[in-house]
Amino acid sequence: xxxxxxxxxxxxxxxxxxxxxxxxxxxxxxxxxxxxxxxxxxxxxxxxxxxxxxxxxxxxxxxxxxxxxxxxxxxxxxxxxxxxxxxxxxxxxxxxxxxxxxxxxxxxxxxxxxxxxxxxxxxxxxxxxxxxxxxxxxxxxxxxxxxxxxxxxxxxxxxxxxxxxxxxxxxxxxxxxxxxxxxxxxxxxxxxxxxxxxxxxxxxxxxxxxxxxxxxxxxxxxxxxxxxxxxxxxxxxx
Ligand SMILES: C[S@@+](CC[C@H](N)C(=O)[O-])C[C@H]1O[C@@H](n2cnc3c(N)ncnc32)[C@H](O)[C@@H]1O
Numbered sequence: 001x002x003x004x005x006x007x008x009x010x011x012x013x014x015x016x017x018x019x020x021x022x023x024x025x026x027x028x029x030x031x032x033x034x035x036x037x038x039x040x041x042x043x044x045x046x047x048x049x050x051x052x053x054x055x056x057x058x059x060x061x062x063x064x065x066x067x068x069x070x071x072x073x074x075x076x077x078x079x080x081x082x083x084x085x086x087x088x089x090x091x092x093x094x095x096x097x098x099x100x101x102x103x104x105x106x107x108x109x110x111x112x113x114x115x116x117x118x119x120x121x122x123x124x125x126x127x128x129x130x131x132x133x134x135x136x137x138x139x140x141x142x143x144x145x146x147x148x149x150x151x152x153x154x155x156x157x158x159x160x161x162x163x164x165x166x167x168x169x170x171x172x173x174x175x176x177x178x179x180x181x182x183x184x185x186x187x188x189x190x191x192x193x194x195x196x197x198x199x200x201x202x203x204x205x206x207x208x209x210x211x212x213x214x215x216x217x218x219x220x221x222x223x224x225x226x227x228x229x230x231x232x233x234x235x236x237x238x
Contacts, residue, residue, distance in 0.1 A: 031059045036092055038120040039085065042113050046083045049112065056086040056156060056182060057229025064154065065093045067178055067234065073151035074098040077140075077172060079133045079165055080157030080182075082106075084113030090154065091122035100126050101140070103133045104157070133157055137168040148174050156182035159207035163214050166235075170220060173237040181215070184208055185231025 035058055046055050073094055081087050081104035090100055104110055107130040117123050129136050140146045150172045155165050162181060169179050189197045189205040197205055215223055221235040
């Protein structure tokens with residue numbers, strides 16, 4: 001098959017599907033053949049990064065692009081950029097006059113992907129802010145022009161703060177706006193016995209379990225937890 005792509009181990013580990021064959025089937029049939037060339041390039045240059053596993057999974061990204069198009073998102077916010085896979089995907093999907101506020105406390109990772117974002121011709125849509133995310137969100141909320149004006153939010157940063165991000169993101173989103181939270185299944189560990197979870201995953205596993213309960217009880221949003229990539233929770237602000 002012309003578009004057949006061998007997935008690297010990190011992608012397989014990230015997936016919550018318990019069959020690598022089925023995961024490969026989905027990727028090779030529906031995801032990789034439609035993935036923009038610049039996104040492929042961004043994945044390739046990220047693959048040598050020691051923390052390459054942090055990049056958003058292409059299957060989850062494809063679904064996110066579908067959501068962005070479905071709601072005609074134009075003004076978006078992203079918390080957690082890394083080398084920019086989800087950022088580039090968003091920038092390629094929203095209209096030419098769309099705007100993304102992208103926050104990450106580490107600009108050097110973003111700079112790895114920046115030449116490809118530039119080559120894709122979408123850099124003008126991005127306002128990258130190097131900072132801890134919470135103070136930036138609080139600052140944005142001080143301006144009444146930002147409240148209730150965002151179409152879409154993607155949250156993919158420190159899991160301990162997901163509930164804090166959610167409270168702020170809800171104020172930024174329009175009614176009907178969508179927030180997507182990444183890694184809410186945390187490599188499947190949320191459903192594992194604690195004793196069988198590697199120690200390195202315990203902290204974010206606990207945070208993910210707490211966030212999943214919190215969001216499931218939040219009547220201000222409609223939700224769906226989707227088992228794509230590492231698990232994404234999609235919320236629509238009522
Ligand atoms: C999982 S990666 C993001 C992956 C990215 N969405 C992609 O598609 O490649 C998480 C990112 O969140 C950033 N981060 C972690 N804690 C943060 C915080 N408190 N404020 C801002 N950025 C944070 C890290 O620097 C890292 O780049």
